[in-house]
Amino acid sequence: MTVEPLPEVRRVVYRPVREGNALEDTVARLVQTIRLGVVGPGESLPAERELAVLYAVSRDTVREAIRELADTGYLVRRRGRYGGTFVADPLPRPADPGVVPAVELDDVLGLRRVLEAGAARAAAGRTLSPEVREELWLRHEAACEADAEGYRRADTLLHLTIAELARIPSLVALLAENRARVNAWLDTFPLLPRNIEHSNTQHEQLVTAILAGRADAAEAAVLDHLAGSEALLRGFLA
Incomplete structure (x- = not known):
């Protein structure tokens, strides 16, 4: 899809x-x-x-x-x-960054939590048209249907779509820059099948909360979701 x-x-x-x-x-x-x-x-x-x-x-x-x-x-x-x-298809695999300083991880991942939590809350507080609601759900389905090679792209575009729904242009720019840095790290180690399954379940909780207009639930869902990839990043890179 x-x-x-x-x-x-x-x-x-x-x-x-x-x-x-x-x-x-x-x-x-x-x-x-x-x-x-x-x-x-x-x-x-x-x-x-x-x-x-x-x-x-x-x-x-x-x-x-x-x-x-x-x-x-x-x-x-x-x-x-x-x-x-x-x-290029496939893309070259990024070089192993080695041990990333804890202060750098804390900075990038801390900013990610602030940006994504704010985006989820703001998106849940908006009145979304039927077309936009459908697009958000299709973005979730695209991640569920993606294979290992396409998963990270589908995952990223889902999160960027949520940022767009917040209707704060500067937030999209900041989140895109932050996400690109995180993806550069994520691309240095393999995707784990069970992690993908868990991620898709969390995506559904997040998207459902946004569509229902439940800001607190959307924020909680995205923070829970980010904690999983943060644990992997710290495990592989710290």
Whole structure:
């Protein structure tokens, strides 16, 4: 099942970069797009011309950023009628980060708890249209149906969708950046089948609470859910 990311997520990852470090920021923004699953393995990025407009940089900068990521195995360039720039499938496995300092883990994971709990509460407090309610449930179903290779993308897009439902644009940007950092760590060790099952059960509790407008239950569900992946991250990385 494929559900396109909501507009706010695309706005966040395709916003203009800083002038002083245009190349580095363009590379970082493309990596974020890949890590968040906005463009999945085997899927194409927007055309170079479009990316240049979105990032407010030259086409040469975009071309150089793509070349850098192609050289490291994240992107594949194809010529011809159906050519373009595609996310590699499979993606290269990130290098083992070794032991991550406890202060860094505490900072990133602590911020994640604050952002995701706030997003869940805010989303549960909104009046959601039938179309948005259906999209949120479809996002949950997409995670349930995803295989091991596609699970992290489906999981990430579900959480980013909840952030969008909060209708606080700055929150989406902060959560996307935080989630990309967490995903970079999660990608260094394998998914555990039982953990996926447990995660999907927790997702259902979270989504059900949001749809029912139960802010306290939504916050409790997301914090319980985050505690599981936090335990794995600390076990593998600390």
